[in-house]
Amino acid sequence: MKLDYSLVTRRAFLNTLFGGWLAALAAGSAYALLRFIFPTLGKEPDFVILNKGDFLDIPVNSVKPFAWGGKLGLFFRKDDGATQALKGVCTHMECNITYRPDVKKFYCACHKGWFDENGKNIEGPPPKPLEIFDITIEGDKLIIAKKGVKVELPKA
Numbered sequence: 587m588k589l590d591y592s593l594v595t596r597r598a599f600l601n602t603l604f605g606g607w608l609a610a611l612a613a614g615s616a617y618a619l620l621r622f623i624f625p626t627l628g629k630e631p632d633f634v635i636l637n638k639g640d641f642l643d644i645p646v647n648s649v650k651p652f653a654w655g656g657k658l659g660l661f662f663r664k665d666d667g668a669t670q671a672l673k674g675v676c677t678h679m680e681c682n683i684t685y686r687p688d689v690k691k692f693y694c695a696c697h698k699g700w701f702d703e704n705g706k707n708i709e710g711p712p713p714k715p716l717e718i719f720d721i722t723i724e725g726d727k728l729i730i731a732k733k734g735v736k737v738e739l740p741k742a
């Protein structure tokens with residue numbers, strides 16, 4: 587059976603097709619441009635190498651941030667002087683956390699999540715503890731690595 591008329595004109599059909607193609611091209615180009623401008627966006631390294639002098643002397647009961655790829659890392663000196671490095675990203679929905687020295691806990695303001703000073707989730711919606719990193723000191727370098735990742739610096 588042949589229809590006498592169509593609900594979509596040839597012009598409307600071609601305009602929709604061309605418009606869709608143009609939108610897909612623009613979205614692909616924008617994504618490629620963002621990846622070029624922010625190459626580490628969303629990527630996490632296995633380790634980072636920092637300057638030891640910038641971190642080991644921070645006061646007790648304080649944190650100092652570092653870049654963990656495109657995410658937040660926190661170098662933490664506890665009250666007893668022990669140090670710890672952890673990912674400063676909440677395990678609930680990946681908001682950045684802050685350290686609250688008054689209560690000696692890490693806090694996520696997004697949904698009121700709390701972690702103790704060892705990174706254990708103790709209150710609110712976070713389902714698991716914070717990710718703790720290994721710390722190694724080699725010469726004047728502070729190497730912070732994912733658990734189990736062995737880092738060997740080239741010999742000078």
Ligand code: FES
Binds near residue numbers: 676681
């Ligand atoms: S993202 Fe941290 S509590 Fe929800």
